[in-house]
Amino acid sequence: MFRTAIAGSLPKPDWLAETHKLWPQWKAQGDALTQAKVDATLLWVKLQEDAGLEVIGDGEQARQHFVHGFLEQVEGIDFENKVKMGIRNNRYDAMVPQVVAPLRLKGRVHALEAQVTRAHTQKKVKFTLPGPMTIVDTVADRFYGDKVKMAMAFAELLNQEALALQADGVDIVQFDEPAFNVYMEEAADWGVRALERAAQGLTCTTAVHICYGYGIQANIDWKNSLGHEWRQYEKVFPALAKSSIDQVSLECFHSHVPPDLMKLLEGKDVMVGVIDVASDEIETPEQVADTIGMALQFVPKKHLIACTNCGLAPMDRAVAEAKLRALAEGARLAARRYG
Numbered sequence: 283m284f285r286t287a288i289a290g291s292l293p294k295p296d297w298l299a300e301t302h303k304l305w306p307q308w309k310a311q312g313d314a315l316t317q318a319k320v321d322a323t324l325l326w327v328k329l330q331e332d333a334g335l336e337v338i339g340d341g342e343q344a345r346q347h348f349v350h351g352f353l354e355q356v357e358g359i360d361f362e363n364k365v366k367m368g369i370r371n372n373r374y375d376a377m378v379p380q381v382v383a384p385l386r387l388k389g390r391v392h393a394l395e396a397q398v399t400r401a402h403t404q405k406k407v408k409f410t411l412p413g414p415m416t417i418v419d420t421v422a423d424r425f426y427g428d429k430v431k432m433a434m435a436f437a438e439l440l441n442q443e444a445l446a447l448q449a450d451g452v453d454i455v456q457f458d459e460p461a462f463n464v465y466m467e468e469a470a471d472w473g474v475r476a477l478e479r480a481a482q483g484l485t486c487t488t489a490v491h492i493c494y495g496y497g498i499q500a501n502i503d504w505k506n507s508l509g510h511e512w513r514q515y516e517k518v519f520p521a522l523a524k525s526s527i528d529q530v531s532l533e534c535f536h537s538h539v540p541p542d543l544m545k546l547l548e549g550k551d552v553m554v555g556v557i558d559v560a561s562d563e564i565e566t567p568e569q570v571a572d573t574i575g576m577a578l579q580f581v582p583k584k585h586l587i588a589c590t591n592c593g594l595a596p597m598d599r600a601v602a603e604a605k606l607r608a609l610a611e612g613a614r615l616a617a618r619r620y621g
């Protein structure tokens with residue numbers, strides 16, 4: 283049997299927030315919003331279980347965006363005065379908050395949704411946090427004046443929340459680092475160091491998700507500019523193989539990543555992306571099993587986890603549900619074929 287998991291995010295129901303958006307507006311406020319976030323989390327716990335996934339997440343229903351959800355609980359950040367900044371090496375502009383003072387956590391960030399998820403499934407729970415390097419690439423610095431110093435400051439805060447999530451009963455803490463595929467040299471140098479600082483002292487499983495981004499037009503255009511072979515992972519995988527992080531996620535299906543790069547992750551669990559998040563076409567179980575079969579040439583069976591290429595947040599809800607089922611069915615078919 284192959285383990286199955288999703289990268290992290292899932293679409294928000296239309297009664298919770300605007301749909302098909304990366305930075306959606308909430309549909310409620312105050313206690314009603316809190317209740318709606320809990321309800322949406324429960325909904326996706328059930329749907330992931332019904333699909334037959336092995337590892338269950340909160341679907342990131344309680345955060346507006348995978349980076350800003352964390353930042354909202356950080357002192358030293360000015361959210362009132364956002365500025366326009368080119369992010370991911372100017373791939374697209376975003377309105378980002380500014381770091382204006384020493385960083386400190388106001389309190390717990392994700393206690394509610396982590397505890398709700400834990401209380402409603404017997405399966406392993408994975409919880410995602412943004413990685414330090416990706417956070418640094420999604421805020422404007424008006425205080426630290428040094429990227430690495432600021433990344434380490436964020437890593438300390440992430441570590442506090444990660445340890446608390448572990449205490450909540452989370453089995454896997456995953457850090458999302460799409461920036462690793464943009465700033466490859468820096469990622470291999472201080473990016474992995476900051477990641478290890480964020481994971482320091484965790485005894486649960488640790489993971490990092492590195493992708494080519496959500497299936498939005500700016501990312502599709504960027505991918506089209508990367509040429510026939512995407513070798514970005516080649517720079518950072520050796521550093522990750524030497525690191526303390528247990529699991530590494532990568533894009534595979536419908537990507538131009540040379541699959542033999544997976545060999546660079548020897549000894550790690552590899553979350554192989556078998557579901558495309560940039561297309562509404564539903565994968566067949568045969569396609570999923572084929573991708574798993576191909577990955578088995580480079581990753582031993584016990585280390586292979588079938589996963590989505592990235593989060594499904596901006597997708598249509600029905601499409602996302604069908605993709606979860608395809609993922610689980612494909613993994614079952616692969617178990618029969620290669621078991």
Ligand SMILES: [Zn+2]
Pocket residue numbers: 289460491492493494495496591592593
């Ligand atoms: Zn991703």
